[in-house]
Amino acid sequence: MLPISLSITIDRxxxxxxxxxxxxxxxxAIDDGELQPDSRLPSTRALSVDLGIARAVVEKAYEQLVAEGWLDPRRGSGNYVRRIPRAGRSVAVSPSAQAPPRTPPRISLRPGIPWTPPSASDAWKRAxxxxxxxxxxxxxxxxxxxxxLRTRVAELLRRARGLHTTPASIVITTGSIHGLDLALGALSVAESIEHVLxxxxxxxxxxxxxxxxxxxxxHDVSVDGAGLIVEQLGSAPPRTPAVYVTPSHQYPTGAFMPIGRRRALADWxxxxxxxxxxxxxxxxxRYGAAPLPTVAELAPDRTVYLGTVSKTLGAGIRLGWMVAPRSMVDRISATRRAIGDLPSVPVQQAMTSMLRDGEWDRAVRTARRLYRTRDRMVAAALARFGELRGVGAGLHTVLVLDSDAARAVATSCATKGVDVPTLEHSTRSPTARGGIVVGYGSVTDDELDYAISILVEALEAALLS
Known part of the structure; x- marks a missing residue:
C-alpha cells in the first residue's frame, strides 16, 4: 500500500x-515531500490492485519515472524514491504584476536529438x-x-557491435562528421582518383x-526499404573512391540494410x-533483434567505421571514434600532428571513466527502455496510414507517403505548433517517394502524446477524408 498521506485518483x-x-x-508527491527519499513504492501488482487498473499501466509509469531519474530500481527489492533536490517555489504576485502570457513553445519532432537520462548526468559529473x-x-x-580510451572503445565495439578491432586501428574524433573529414582527407592524397563521394x-x-x-x-544513390541500392553504384564515376552509408538505420528513412546487400556493398x-x-x-x-554485423566486420580492409556519443550522452560533448585500415590510421595521425588537430585529453579521460565503470552501458540501457516504449507508441498510432520504416531501432520512425501528402500533413501540424520534418528536407535530387519523419528522442511524454494526436488528425484529414 501507498503511504497513508498519499492518495492517487485515476480519472478516466x-x-x-x-x-x-x-x-x-x-x-x-516526491517533489512535495509526501514521498521521502529511499521510500519503497508498492510493487506493480499491489498498486494496480489498489487502484483498480491494469498492471501494465503501473509498469509503464514506473519505467518512465525510472528513466527520468525519480525512482531507483533495485534488483529483487523494488523501486525506491531517489534523493532529488526539491523544485524551487515561485513567489506569488498580483495579477497586475504578472508578465503577459507567452506563446506556447513549439514541439519539434526533428530526428537525431537524444534524451539524456538524469543518471547519465550524474555519471558524467563523477567522471x-x-x-x-x-x-x-x-x-x-x-x-x-x-x-x-582506444582500448576501451575496442572492447565496446567487440561486445556491443561484434566488431573485432584493435586500439591501433582506432582514431578518437569529435564525432561522425569529423571522422568523415579525416577519411576524405586521407583519401584525397591519391592523385589517380576522382574526388567523388x-x-x-x-x-x-x-x-x-x-x-x-x-x-x-x-553522387546521389537512391535508397529503398533495404537502404542504399548497391546496384545503382554502377552509375557512379569509374574511379569513385568512397561511398558513405548508414546501413544499420538509414538516415533519415530508417531502413535496415540486410546481410545480402551488405555483402554486395563489400564486393562492390x-x-x-x-x-x-x-x-x-x-x-x-535496437528494441527487438540484435543489430546485424557491421560492414566493417565483413570488409575491414575496405571500410572506415564511424561512431559517436552524440546520440547517447549528447551532441555537445563532441567525441566519437573511427576504425580504419592501419595505413589510413597512420596517414590520418600524421596529418593531425602536423596541423595540431589533437583530441582533448580531459574529455577522453572522462569518457574512459564512464566506459571503465559501466556508466555508459547503464545510460544506454536507461535510454533504450524509454525509446522502446516511444517506438512502439508511434508505430501503433501511425501503422494504419501506410508503410513504416525504422520501427524497432533508433530515435525516429518514418511514415512513407506521397510527397504532396507529406507536405500537406507537415503544414497542417505546423499550424498547431508541431513541427514534423518531411523526407524532402534530406533529399538532394528527386526521389520516387516522400514521407514524414517522426523523431521522439528529445520531447517529453506529454509533448509526444500531444504531437502524435495532432499528427494523426492531420493524416486522417489528408488521407482518409
Missing part, C-alpha cells in the same frame, strides 16, 4: 493517458571528478587518442556539405578499389 475522463496520470501524481583528481596534461596528446539520397545533408566543402563532388568496394564509410550513428538503440 482525463485527456492524459493512465500511465501519464499515475507518473504525474507520484512525481508531484569529471575523476578527471579533476589528475594533474593537467602538460604534453601534446597522441593524435590518435589516448591508448586507454557516393552518398545515400535521401541522406545526411551534413555529410554532403562536408564533401562539397572539401572540394569533392557528390573490393571490385572498384573503393572505401565504404560506415556511419553507425545510433546502433546502441
Amino acid at each position: 475522463a482525463d485527456s492524459r493517458t493512465l500511465p501519464v496520470q499515475l507518473a504525474d501524481r507520484i512525481r508531484s 569529471w571528478r575523476d578527471v579533476g583528481s589528475t594533474p593537467p596534461p602538460a604534453d601534446y596528446p597522441d593524435s590518435a587518442g589516448t591508448l586507454e 557516393a552518398l545515400e539520397n535521401p541522406g545526411y545533408k551534413s555529410a554532403a556539405a562536408l564533401a562539397t566543402h572539401r572540394g569533392w563532388s557528390v 568496394a573490393r571490385d572498384n578499389d573503393s572505401m565504404i564509410i560506415e556511419d553507425d550513428y545510433d546502433s546502441e538503440f
